[in-house]
Amino acid sequence: MFKLLRRVLVLAVLLFVGYKIYRIHQDVRQVMTYQTLVREILSEKDTPANEELVLAMIYTETKGKEGDVMQSSESATGSTNSINDKAISIRQGIQTLTDNLYQAQNKGVDVWTAVQAYNFGPSYIDFIAQHGKKNTLSLAKQYSRETVAPSLGNTTGKTYRYIHPISILHGAELYVNGGNYYYSRQVQLNLYILKSMVKVMEIIPFL
Template sequence: MDVVTVKVALTIGQKVVKHWKKIVLIVLSFFMFLVIGVMMLVGGDSGNSGTAKVNDAVMAWKPVVSQYAEEYGVPDYVDVLLAIIMVETGGAGLDIMQSSESLGFPPNTITDPIVSINAGVKHFASVVKSAKSNGLDFWTPVQSYNFGSGFNNYVKSNGKQYSFDLASDFSKNLANGRKVKYSNTVADFNGNFRYGYGNMYYVLLVQQYLSPAGGGDIGNADASALGTEAYQNLMNEVMKYNGWPYVWGGSGPKAGFDCSGLVQYSFKKLGYNLPRTAAEQHTNSIPVAEPQPGDLVFFKGTNPSRPAGSITHVGIYVDKQRMYDANNGGVGYSNWNQGYWKQHFAGFGRVVK
C-alpha cells in the first residue's frame, strides 16, 4: 500500500469518527423510510409502545427523537415529542415536526425528516429550558412549542401553572379576539372554535396521544378492583383534564370540574352511575381497608361551612402516596397521606355497579 493510499484511508477514517452520529442518522433515515414504506403497504397504522399512543409511522422515528432529545437535554419528553409529531403530521410529512417556522422559514420548507426532528427538538428544548428556569410546570412548554416562547412569559406572570384558560386568553389577546371555526372533537366542550393565533388546544391535542398506562404513573393497574383495562381507561379519561382549574359545581368538560364532578363524570364513562357529591359517593361505596388503584379516597372537614365530620372531598386512589383529584390547586395528582390531606383523611371506598 503506497503513502497516498494510506493518507486517503486515514483522512476518511478521521471524517467517519468526527461525523459518526450524522452518518448513523443518515443510514437510520434510509432504513426508516424503508420500514415506513413496508408498514404503509401492509396497512399498519395503529402501533403503540410505551406511553405514546401514536401510529407506526411516528413510532418508527423514536430512535431519532430519542437521540436528539438526549443531545438537547430533554430525554424525559421523548413520548411528548412523539405525540407532537402525531399532532403535527401523523408521521406523513417531510417536515415531520413542522419545524420550518421555528427557523424563520415558510411552512414545509424543510424536506428532510431528520432535519425537521433536529430543529423541532432543539426548539422544544429551548422552551423547556426557559420554563424550568422560571419555575413553570411540565405542560407550559408543550403549549409554547405551538405559541412560541412568549407563552412561557405569560404563564410566568399568571401563576406559573399551565391551564387551558391561560392558553385561550393568550391566543385571544394576540388574535385581537378573532375567532375561527375549529371542527375537532377536542374542542367540542368549547363550542368548536379557536382564536386566530396558534392553537389554544395544543396541550389537549398532545395529551390525547399520551397514555399513562405504560409509564407507571398510574400505579399498578393490574391490581385494580375495576380491572386493568377499565382502570387504564379511567385514568386516560381524567388525565385529559390534567392542569385544568378547579371549578366549584363543575361536572363536565364544558364547565370544568370540582372533586366529585370529576369522579362522577369519569366513572360514568365506565358505566358506573355515581351520585353527585363526595358525601353521597362515600355513602354509596363499599368501605375498604386495603385500597387498590381506582378506589376512592375520602376526606372530611375541608369545607368550613359544613360540619367538621362531614365528607367534603374525594379523589381517585392511585397508590400509597398519590391520588388523582380536582382541588383548589387544579386537576391532577396530589399526595393524600401527608400534610393537609392526611389531616382530613376519612377513609377509602370501592365503587360497585
C-alpha cells in the same frame, strides 16, 4: 321496523368506531417508525425532553406523514414548510422544545406551558409565569385572543370552526391567526393514545 333501524344504527356506529381505531393504529405505527431517530437525536443533547413526549408531538403535528414532521420550519427560518428533511425537522423541533423546557424551569412554570409554547412561541412562558405559573385552557385561549391573533392581523377576535374531541366541549372554535390553544391538551391525549396502542401492539405483535 324500529328494531331493524336500531340494529342498523348500532352496526353503523360499530363500523365507524372500528374504522377510527384502525386509522389510529395505522397512525401510531407510522409515528413509531421515528422512534430510533428521535432516540438518537435526544442522545446528542442535554435535554429534559423525553422520547414519548417528542413522539406524541410528532403524532399531534403531522402523524409523521410530512417532510417537516414536527412542523419546526418556522422556529428555524421564520417561514413555514421550509424544512423538508425529517431528521432536520425532528432535530429542530427537539431543540425548540428543549429551549422551552429550560425556560419553563427557570420561570417556575409547568411542563405543559413549555409544550403549549411550541405552538404559541416562547413568550407564552413569560405570560404564564405572570399568571399563576400553570398552563390552563382559559389562559391559553386568552393569550391566543389577545396576543397571538392580533400580532398576525386578527384584531377583532374573529373565529373559525375547529372540530376535535377536545374542542367539542369548549366551543369547537379557534381564533383566526391565533394558533391552537388546545395544543398542549392534544399532545397529552395523543401521549395517552400512543402509550395505550403501543402496549396493545406488544401484546398482539402481528398488529
